[in-house]
Amino acid sequence: MSLENEVSEKRKEIRTDGYAMSLSEWVSLYESKEIDIHPEFQRFFRWSDVQKTNLIESILLGIPIPPVFVSQRKDGIWDVVDGLQRLSTIYQFMGVLKDENSNNIRPLTLSGTKYLPSLEGKFWNNPEDPDNSFSQELRLIIKRSKINVSIILKESDETAKYDLFQRLNTGGSDLSPQEVRNCILVMLNKEFYTWLQSLASYSAFQECVALSDRPIQESYDLELALRFIIFSCIDASELDQLGDVGIFITERMRSIAIDPDFDQADWESLFKRTFDLLQNSLAEESFKRYSIEKQKFTGGFLLSQYEVIAYGIGYNIKAGNPVHDVKAKAESIWSDNRYTDWSGSGITATRRLPRILPFGREVFNGSN
Structure with missing residues (x-):
């Protein structure tokens, strides 16, 4: 198929x-629940009060605001694909924003x-403090200001909004790769996201x-739980065709999340059996570097160690092989050297995984 034909076909989707x-x-849509800004996302977006004030200042000064992207669901409700923080800031300033438990924020x-130093201490409207409330004139300027909306209509391909969300919220974004995946999961299958959270919170795994606190704040523990599900039992033939591992994880996550045959109970059992075993054997030393000279584990978490040990043990438990x-x-x-040659700095995950995953499966197979 020619490039022109490919473009023509995809544009139809x-x-x-x-x-x-x-x-x-925009406020009317929110109050009538005709738009879903996904309050669950609030934990992933970290605008400061200064950034929020800058948005209100831009609106007052007539500075154009980037468009909000939404996807129209089959029931007609709009899902916010990009623009959550802008809308949340406006709703919070106007006093209508609610959290995921429907409590007022x-x-x-x-x-x-x-440019507007007199904004200090000002808020939308408080009859008990009229001096610091916006005047009727300023409130009308805000209410009448406009933001463009770009709508992906319900007739579009179902995956289009997730592709768009990923493109708009990666690269230059303050979100970690897993935080973007979390948002996609909430839109795609909230129940699966909640289940993944429960795995990542499992005490033996933690x-x-x-x-440390920073990786947890950026949902790295959820990413590690997701990686276990994706890679511990992946077919070896797929390892040579991974491409960009981050993209592979996202695409595989999307496939799993909508797969009606994915057995959560079975995977949860495998996950807990794996990390219960590791907790009893190594605990917090499970994924640290081992110093042969000092004969002890040192340092912090190593992803390559996780890939060999956690995936290797999980694979063998799943296969019914003894692990001891x-x-x-x-x-x-x-x-x-089958590990050390492929686990050092400068070795990408795309090159590393096809070599150390089979190695981990072999090492932890107690039948050998």
Whole structure:
């Protein structure tokens, strides 16, 4: 098929519309529950009050605001694909924003800016403090200001909104790759996202990965749980065709999340059996570097160690093979060049995984 034909075919899969809407209209949509901004996403987006104030300042000054992208569901409700933080800021400032439990969020109090220093301490409207409330004139400026909406219509290919969300929220974004995946999961299958969260919260797993606060805040523990599901039992023939591993993880996650035959109970059992075993054998030393010279585990979490040990044990438990002497085998991989040659810095996951995953499966197979 020629490039021209490919473009023609794919353009047919995405139907769009767009127009400008006043902020009053955006608020009306929210209050009538005709737009879903996914309050679950709030934990992943980290605008400061200064950034929020800058948006309100831009609206007051008439500075154009980037369009909001939405996807129209089959029931007609709009899913926000890009623009959550902009809309949330406006809703919070106007005092209508609610959290995921439908509780009102504290209205935003503005701070002074370079161009509008008198914004300091101002808020939308409080009859008990009229001096710091916006005047009727300023409130009308906000309400009548417009933000363009770009709509992916319900006739479009079902995966289009997830592709668009990923493209708009990666590269230059403050979100980690897993936080973007989390948002996609919430839109795609919230129940699966909640289940993945429960795996990542499992105490034995948390003790074994022993992550610091920053990676946990960026959902790296959820990524590790997801990686276990994807890679521990992956067919070896797929390992040579991974391509970009980050993209592979996202695409495989999407496939699993909508697969009606995916057995959550079976995978949860495998996950817990794997990390219960590791907790009893190595605990917080499970995925640290082993110093042959010092004869002890040192340092912080190593992804390559996780890939060999967690995936290797999970694969063998799933296959019904005995798994024993875990601590001794975890120490032994550091004297085996099948691991050390492919786990150092500069070795990409695309090159590393096809070599160390089969190695881990062999090492932890107690039948050998």
